[in-house]
Amino acid sequence: MSVTHPPYSATDALGRQDPELAEILLAERRRQETTLQLTAAENFTSPAVLAALGSPLANKYAEGYPGARHHGGCELVDLAERLAVERATALFGAAHANVQAHSGSSAVLAAYAALLRPGDTVLALGLPHGGHLTHGSPANFSGRWFDFVGYGVDAETGLVDHDQVRALARAHRPKAIVCGSISYPRHLDWAAFREVADEVGAYLVADAAHPIGLVAGGVAPSPVPYADIVCATTHKVLRGPRGGMLLCGSELAERVDRAVFPFTQGGAQMHTIAAKAVAFGEAATPAFAAYARQVVANARVLAGRLAAEGLAVITGGTDTHMVTADPAPLGVDGRTARSRLAAAGMVLDCCALPHGSAAPVLAADARGLRLGTAALTTQGMREGEMRTVAGLLAGVLTGGTRAVRAREEVRELAAAFPPYP
Known part of the structure; x- marks a missing residue:
């Protein structure tokens, strides 16, 4: 399952041009090679992903979407983004994918922008119980712009308390329910969250940043059939570049795309999108x-x-x-x-x-x-x-x-x- 060593000619060239920064990069390489990386949100990308990240696509400005860019010369980067979208939708069985989100937090911000208005009530896992900053932290845009209500986990089992989720949903009638965590080690019951969301007329947003790679590998249940919007990262278990993506049905596709660009982001990072396409292709293999x-x-x-x-x-x-x-x-x-x-x-x-x-x-x-x-x-x-x-x-x-x-x-x-x- 090991990956192959990439060529370091780029680092060698950097050493001649900027030896100070090159030494920092080489020191980081040595750190990674001599320590154990147990951080749950990190992984090692393949050489192919690294190659895409360091490709000439990094030079291209491409605001907008394939076939509707605000800049000329986008014919080839359009092919790269279309390939990433096609591979993402096939891999996860989604009707639509947006692969432009710069990070998982950017993806969540876009999901909220597509579905909510400032002041709307949102039900999400409380931060002390493993919720993410984008699930209502007062230091984050989510806590400043929306009225978050936090549910928790059972004191005895450590599992999500679905009775509490239902009770809070009935009491607060949220516009959206968010299911996802940065430290929950068990599979989330997407269907149970969907049932509560339907009962109170709420959107369901799945923050699947951590499990999405396991979903791709077929060892975790998929949120795609249940959530209105799935937000995810493309690193972690998925083993792609650092970045985000959104998955949704066709009825929300335009709202999601417009929430990413032009509402929350500008030009797409085309080298990262190409690297995402590589990762999606790798994740579709029996080896993954x-x-x-x-x-x-x-x-x-x-x-x-x-x-x-x-x-x-x-x-x-x-x-x-x-x-x-x-x-x-x-x-x-x-x-x-x-x-x-x-x-x-x-x-x-x-x-x-x-x-x-x-x-x-x-x-x-x-x-x-x-x-x-x-x-x-x-x-x-x-x-x-x-x-x-x-x-x-x-x-x-x-x-x-x-x-x-x-x-x-x-x-x-x-x-x-x-x-x-």
């Missing part, structure tokens, strides 16, 4: 389906071993690429844990813990850890390596002799599975 299955298998083993090492695994496991765990039983809070692990070469994120910490004494400052297996799986790691990673992680957090050797063992493991052999 096998990769997606391995991502989930690895995550389940990782979750099980972390629990055996003493961490409190939220929801008791995972259905996806993501594992959310509370390190408090090992005597550390999330931020301290992340810092210790980073020093040992294990890169991951903190996340909110719904309903407080497993250790009340640390509840004031404890947060959870969010891990992902997409990047490690791209490197070719399997279940055995996940057991090793869990042991290394626990050893760092508990200290002692296991922590002393952890950095060297991380280097050895990373060297055995280079991201670009």
